Amino acid sequence: MNRKKQRLSALKLYETLYAQYGPQGWWPGRTRAEIIIGAILTQNTAWINVEKAIANLRRHRALNFETLRKIPRAQIAEWIRPAGYFNQKTGYLKAFVQMLHRDCDGSLNRLFKLETPALRKKLLAVKGTGPETADSILLYAAKRPVFVVDAYTRRFLAAHGYKKTAAASYDSVAAFFTAQLPEDVQLFNEYHALIVRRAKAQKRTRAE
DNA sequence: GACCAGGCACATC
DNA sequence: GATGTGCATGGT
Numbered sequence: 225m226n227r228k229k230q231r232l233s234a235l236k237l238y239e240t241l242y243a244q245y246g247p248q249g250w251w252p253g254r255t256r257a258e259i260i261i262g263a264i265l266t267q268n269t270a271w272i273n274v275e276k277a278i279a280n281l282r283r284h285r286a287l288n289f290e291t292l293r294k295i296p297r298a299q300i301a302e303w304i305r306p307a308g309y310f311n312q313k314t315g316y317l318k319a320f321v322q323m324l325h326r327d328c329d330g331s332l333n334r335l336f337k338l339e340t341p342a343l344r345k346k347l348l349a350v351k352g353t354g355p356e357t358a359d360s361i362l363l364y365a366a367k368r369p370v371f372v373v374d375a376y377t378r379r380f381l382a383a384h385g386y387k388k389t390a391a392a393s394y395d396s397v398a399a400f401f402t403a404q405l406p407e408d409v410q411l412f413n414e415y416h417a418l419i420v421r422r423a424k425a426q427k428r429t430r431a432e
Numbered sequence: 433g434a435c436c437a438g439g440c441a442c443a444t445c
Numbered sequence: 446g447a448t449g450t451g452c453a454t455g456g457t
Contacts, residue, residue, distance in 0.1 A: 263438090264439095266437095266438055266439090267438080267439040267440065268438080268439045268440080268452090269437060269438080269439085269454075269455095270436080270437040270454090270455075270456075271437085271438065272437090272455080272456075273437085273454060273455055273456085274438090276454095276455090277454095305454070306454060306455070307453090308452080308453040308454040308455080309439090309440090309451095309452050309453055309454080310452095310453070310454080311452075311453085312440080312441090312451090312452055312453090313452095316440085351440090352439090352440065352441080353440085354439060354440050354441085355439090355440095356438075356439065357439075360438080372438085374438040375438055375439090376438060377438090393446090423438095
């Protein structure tokens, strides 16, 4: 007798979420620069606080790489303070814009000419850009078919019977999804957005 | 006043 | 490769 609980495939889980919540049309920023800056600022931080930091940068016309490269660290740190870890994240933003300036003449288009594996490697070489941040940039700014694994993703897996996978390495979790899904940028985008949407819906339920 | 939130680098074993 | 620690704000 099979005593194991039935688990839905990654694709079936997606279809279930999509049926319940519909398309999210999610986009974590107005420009590619804003998406990248947001990806760095949101590390281990609630998005609401990232929005405050982004708003500060926008107000000071600093929501672009050229400005961030030129202004002093203390100034950036002050503006992104609401996002937490502001000294570290200032260094991370500086590291990214310096790489872009040094290797691509400050041009995101030039950086994004790289093929996905080479681009991912290049992003991971930037201090402060780990796998999740790199993949967020790849999916949401460079529009590559890459699955983003974050805390929401792991909780989602655990909640649907995949506790072991949820606790596995970053690349293992990503492989779990990519092996079962078509390589589709829009699908990966929607999937991640739906996981976040579901988590927020459940949080609201718990709070009531 | 704990506890948590869309990580990452670095040290150590 | 696994585990532990520092980094910091703002909401619940």
